[in-house]
Amino acid sequence: MLKWILRRTTGKCELERICSSYPAGAERTRAVEYSLSKSKLAALKILLVSDGLNASDAANNIITLKGVDITRNEGFRPALLQCLRHISGYQKLVSEVTRLQKEKYSTAIDDHEQQLLKLWSLLKPARSRKTSKTKRVGELGFQGNDPATDFRGMGLLGLQNLVFFAENYNRSARKVLSESFHPKFGYSFAVVGINLTSLILELLCKEQLKSHFYNSVSGEPSLYHFHRVYCHVFCEFHDFWFAEEPESVMEFSRILELYKVHLLSRLTTPGMRLHSEFLAD
Structure with missing residues (x-):
């Protein structure tokens, strides 16, 4: 009426x-x-x-x-x-990132292998590699000799997030990687990155990134914009981690949950948008 x-x-x-x-x-x-x-x-x-x-x-x-x-x-x-x-x-973005997340990473697929080798060349330009299956992947923060085990939960989406970060904000990505080897507060760069992919995917699917995208994108939010959120979150979580001064990496789950609460408190603001001015390049 x-x-x-x-x-x-x-x-x-x-x-x-x-x-x-x-x-x-x-x-x-x-x-x-x-x-x-x-x-x-x-x-x-x-x-x-x-x-x-x-x-x-x-x-x-x-x-x-x-x-x-x-x-x-x-x-x-x-x-x-x-x-x-x-x-x-x-x-469309939810459908696309879900599809990428479900696509399992495999070293047997040449395109997957080339993307991982690209990540290596971007983060370790002075040290060439011909295959991803070596103990040296630990230098990027993978846990085993085969990165496929770390990508298992996030599939190709986790890899594409890392490659985008390293390619578009190379100085920041290399700085974060270098500091992740801190003797006291260090963490596994790639593994943490994959966990952050999981966090952002969860926020996307629960519609908690809508305010950011609707405020910051004039047209259709796309995978490019999802990747940019990832870069922002990775850099911000990196600073958050060091500010918490964890006793060991065993505190990762606790600190990630604290960061999630911190992030959600901002995402609920109608006029909010994530800013990435602090990215070095």
Whole structure:
């Protein structure tokens, strides 16, 4: 009844009112999401679960179904379109990272092997390698001679996160790797990195990264943006670890949980976005 009264008095549907009341970002997109989820029209609800959504077509369908006169409200379609790109991009991103996580790393697959050797060349440029199956992988913080055992839980996603970090923020990645061998507070660089992939994947799937992506990405959140969150989290966790001054690596689970609470407290803020200015390059 309230919606009907507002429609009659303002001449705008609920989605129009949302798009004109909120600035671009998480608050607007999440309000649009909520409105679509409560709609009585099945054609609108399905937009929230489709990872193959064409945002432009969806915007046109909504305009038609809601009877919106865009000649009187020219800003509505661009605002709605951005929200739909956020929503569809997030769904696509969840599907993509889940697929990569389920793809098992194998040294028998040349592309996998080449990615790991690339990680080595980026982090240890002065020391060449021809195979990943040697004791020297411990220099990157792997636990055994075969990195596949460490990637088991996160699959190819864990490797791609590490490679992106080393390739795009090489100075920071090499600094973190070097400091991970601290005689008192050291930890296994690659193993910790894979655990952080698991943490970020969990946050993504529980929709706890929505505010960050909706505030910081104008279009569709993509794997690139997921990788950037990983780089931020890795550097931030590294500093957090040393600030806690752990007695040994056996405290890793406790400190990771503390860091998770710290991160979640910020992710719940509607206007938040993770900043990575501290990355050295």
